[in-house]
Amino acid sequence: MQSTTLSNRLQGVQWNTEHDEPYIFVNEHVRITPIRSSDVDMFVEHFNEPLVNGNPPGSPPMMTREKAAEGVPKRAREAMPAIDALRRGEDAMEACPFSIIRSYPEGAMMGYLGMHSSNHPLPPPEHPSTDYPWTNKTWDVWYNMSPRYTGKGYTKAAVKALIESYMAPIMRLTHVGAGVNVDHVVSRAILTGCGLQEEFRYERFRPNVDPIPRIKMVRRLNQSDYD
Secondary structure (H helix, E strand, O other), X not given: OOOXXXXXXXXXXXXXXXXXXXXXXXXXXXEEEOOOHHHHHHHHHXXXXXXXXXXXXXXXXXXOHHHHHHHHHHHHHHXXXXXXHHHOOOOOOOOOOOOEEEEOOOOOEEEEEEEEEOOOOOOOOOOOOOOOHHHHOOEEEEEEEOHHHOOOOHHHHHHHHHHHHHHOOOOOOOEEEEEEEOOOHHHHHHHHHOOOEEEEEEEEOOOOOOOEEEEEEEEEOOHHHHO
16 A cells, blocks of 8 residues: 655655556556566567667567566566655655556556666766765656657657656656757657756767767756755
8 A cells, every 4th residue: 555644745656556556647648657567568569669679670579578578577576666665655766666658548558768877967066965865966868659659749748747756856856867869859859848958969979880969958957846
């Protein structure tokens, strides 16, 4: 059972009693949930879509069922400590259990999202936090959406909900970043719609290809909005 006494910072996290899991409400058709051990087949389908994995049609599968059958339950287990912490009513943590953009009520996997410690961070804070040391890093949000769900505003709504319902109030971040290719106009528009603005430009280097021009986008978060 979820704690009956909730911090204001937990108001964006709700509870699904059927699956005994937390979720973030995006809109009446979309939720963000943890990954489930039963998501194996959906994971295979999602990551073998060419517009998701970037491979040409007809390429060998990027995600085999064997790989998903091992990886999906592992990721579900790894999310459990954060889920249990939310169940206890904890409202400050580095870990995030939410990764699946899911249709409601069907439960189909629409997309995948999360965050990671940035390779192109902002300068460290002048007065680092000692209470929440993970907030001294720059965290970049990332996402991918199945083509059948694009063009409907779902991606922007999901990323915005993750930032405003979890990354800001519970991770207690003072800023959120993202890296995007200069020529990815749609991704730039999505991130701009989520409140991120261009901070600086850099190049991504990969073997045997020309440097890829990138934009670092950032949204600054006011923690007093969540107290």
